[in-house]
Every structure is written in C-alpha cells, then in structure tokens.
Amino acid sequence: MSLLKFNSKMLVLALVILVVGAVLMVIALSLLNFDINEILSHFGTWYAPINLH
Amino acid sequence: MMDKTGFLIDLEKDLKKYGVSNSDDYIEYYSEYLDDLIENGMSSEAAVNSVGGVKKILLNILSDEKVKIPKVKNRLQRIILLSASFPIWGPIVAALYIIALAIVFSLIICALAFMAAGLWTFLGSFIVIFKIGFTYALLQFGISLILLGLGILFEQFLIGFSGAIYNLNRSLFKKFSSRGIEA
Structure with missing residues (x-):
C-alpha cells in the first residue's frame, strides 16, 4: 500500500479516515449541544493566551 | 561484410523508405533464397555477396512488376489536407x-x-x-x-x-x- 501509487486500498483508507473524522466531529458537536456560537466565539482565539471565561 | 540478418534489415528499411507496401513478400522471398544458398554450403556473407548487395536488390524490387507502391499523390494530398485543417x-x-x-x-x-x-x-x-x-x-x-x-x-x-x-x-x-x- 503506497501513497505514491494509485490503489484502491489507499482510497478506502482515505474514505475511512474521512468518515471517522466526520463521526468524531458530530460527536464533539453533540457534546457541545450543537452550539455553533460556542465554537465561533472561539474562532481565531484558540491559541491566544486570553482568558475567555 | 554483411550477414543475412543485416542484409534483410537494411533491405526492409530501404523498402519502407520508398513506400513499398508489400515489402514483407520480398523480405520473405530473399530470406528463403539466402537460406537455400546457405544450405548448399555457402557462408552467410558469401550468400549475401552473391546476391549482389542491398542497393542492387532494391533496384530489382523497385523495377519489379509486382511491386506495390501507393501513389505519392494520395499521401501528399493527405498531408496537405492535414496541414490545411490545422x-x-x-x-x-x-x-x-x-x-x-x-x-x-x-x-x-x-x-x-x-x-x-x-x-x-x-x-x-x-x-x-x-x-x-x-x-x-x-x-x-x-x-x-x-x-x-x-x-x-x-x-x-x-x-x-x-x-x-x-x-x-x-x-x-x-x-x-x-x-x-x-x-
């Protein structure tokens, strides 16, 4: 299984990673009660040493 | 000195160059002819020599009545058509x-x-x-x-x-x- 060759295994792996990521994202969003504002309010300030709360 | 294989390769190249479309027939004919000479005890080089070399055979073939050379005019027409429609x-x-x-x-x-x-x-x-x-x-x-x-x-x-x-x-x-x- 090589990244430098076109092969179906790599495509399947990419799709699996994508789906796992989507599931994790949905789980995390539901843990945040799907509050998009909660996420957007951190937008761009996640790494800044600012005390948000 | 040229052996049988070299002779046939050179002959085929020249026939292609002159646009002979049935060159395979002549190659086959001369291959068999040379084989016969070699079977009768001649060396490969001597057989080619006795036939007379590529240029002579080429002239013989081009003047043969069974030789097929597609008309140059047709090929020229095709080239001109292709260039004009570029x-x-x-x-x-x-x-x-x-x-x-x-x-x-x-x-x-x-x-x-x-x-x-x-x-x-x-x-x-x-x-x-x-x-x-x-x-x-x-x-x-x-x-x-x-x-x-x-x-x-x-x-x-x-x-x-x-x-x-x-x-x-x-x-x-x-x-x-x-x-x-x-x-």
Missing part, C-alpha cells in the same frame, strides 16, 4: 491539453492544501486539549481527519489522472510516429 484541429488539441494540465494543477493544489490543513489542525488539536478542553480538541481532531482524508483522496486522484494522461500520450505518440521509434 487551424481547426490545432486549437482543439491545444485546448484539450491545457484543460488536462489545468486539472492536474488543481488536483496538486487541492491535495497539498487539504494535507497541509489536515496536518496543521491535527497538531493543533493536541494544543487545544490543554488550552481549551477535550470537547473542542475532539471537534478539531475530527475536522483534521476529514481534511487529511480529503488530502489523500485528492492525492490519489492526482496520481491516477496524471498516470492516465501519461499513458494516453505514450500510446498516441507510438501510434502517430511512423519511423524511428521502437515500441
């Missing part, structure tokens, strides 16, 4: 190539961008755990996996597509190059 098919071919190259370029950009974004958010998600909290880190980790997956997908599309274009060009080149290119 303003029509030239831009179409050029456009197809440009489109193909543009697709390759956009695939490169997509693959690089998704992979870079995926790696960056992936690394960032570990910082988010300590800075903000697990839930946000999980969210970012999920997003990074989506980006990485897309990056690998585009990278695979890029390799598949560019490989297909390479093979297409190679087969086209083989098809349309009439002389000098060994398959």
